[in-house]
Amino acid sequence: MRRFELVLPESLDDCVKALARHGSEAKLLAGGTDLLPQMKNALLKPAVVIDLSGVSRLRAIESGNGQGLKVGAAVTARTLELDRSVRSRFLSLAESGALVGSVQVRNLATLGGNLCNAAPSADMAPPLLALDAEAVITGPKGERRVPIAAFFTGVRHTVLAPDEILVELAMPAPGAHSGGNYLRHTPRRELDIAVVGVASQLTLANGVCTKARIALAAVAPVPLRATAAEQALEGQAVTPERIARAADLAVEAARPISDQRGSADFRRHLVRVLTRRTLTTALARASAS
């Protein structure tokens, strides 16, 4: 690896100050599972690396009033996979954490890293979109909140300014009778990157769907919601026919490319299949909760 100056802040304030001082010369180091390989290959050559591992606030998981959840940006994929408060009410997020890399990588890789790298295939993005999460961002001008759907601006680009840090993800309580699911398709079962990923979340009241969320990964430059498909379910009893109709509408929201992982047609097929499967599981979980 090329030489760099390593800054070891112990607080979020010190992080913001270090970032303000070094600006675009600096890279934030969280889990390192994406950053270090890119630095070793000299794809990235930061003069300064700011290590976030000493900032305990970034690793916190907090259940708020009303049972919402705040997850620190440096919480690892493995923690999301195992944490009880995440598993009990935000299961799709735990499921996405369980799919990232090997256990050796999941113990390092972070939620914030997955989001800030902004790969279209990021596994943790669709569950957050389906859970109406907000990104809490801080910088020299103070804190701001951005809905996660607006966080991504393009392939490997986000709304973060060079002097800003993603602090945590805040999610409202899904409420009673709500269930979610994340599934992705990969040629290998482990250690692979999603050809398509789909997260669904359904909330029910008296047998009727009061809220539906369907979010897609790896079918557009940024993760996106299939809003027409959601609207086809809201206010209705969720039947297999309506799920099939929503899956068709989700395909229309996808704008996939063809690449080495799959053709655009194959990706559209996967959107239909995975939307149907995740909605079916979400419905079963919502009914059981």
Added chain:
Amino acid sequence: MPKQVLSCTVNDEAAEVLVQPWDTLLDALRERMGLTGPKEGCGTGDCGACTIHFDGKPVASCLLLAMQARGHVVRTIEGLGKPGALHPVQEAFVKHGVPQCGFCIPGVVMAAAALLNENPHPTEEEIRYGIAGNLCRCTGYTKMLAAITEAAGAGAGRRS
């Protein structure tokens, strides 16, 4: 660029070494502490040959900077068992003759020991999943599976 002082616990002993900011933890263990059990296969977290326990959890030590271990507890294969008092996973690997070229074995043993520590009685599926992050170019996975299954039966998960 000045070197930095890394203070951490390595194999149950307090360690204090000078490292460069760009040293990975794997570099520091191998080059500065003489612990050459963990190996550099790919250097990008794909092969698992550098697997160590970091605060008890298996991680790819090639993906951590050395200074990120400050204040943390590190265990390498050298600290898992001793000659005459091997870890049950090590004993089973010897008995089943698992190593071929041997390069991947320290990483596999550390991954397996961590798996059994968290899940003392894994299913075959769980064992396969637990070592999914370790590549063996000799393709000796069948014997690994047999040895880890036996170590689980021998109660490896209640030790380490």
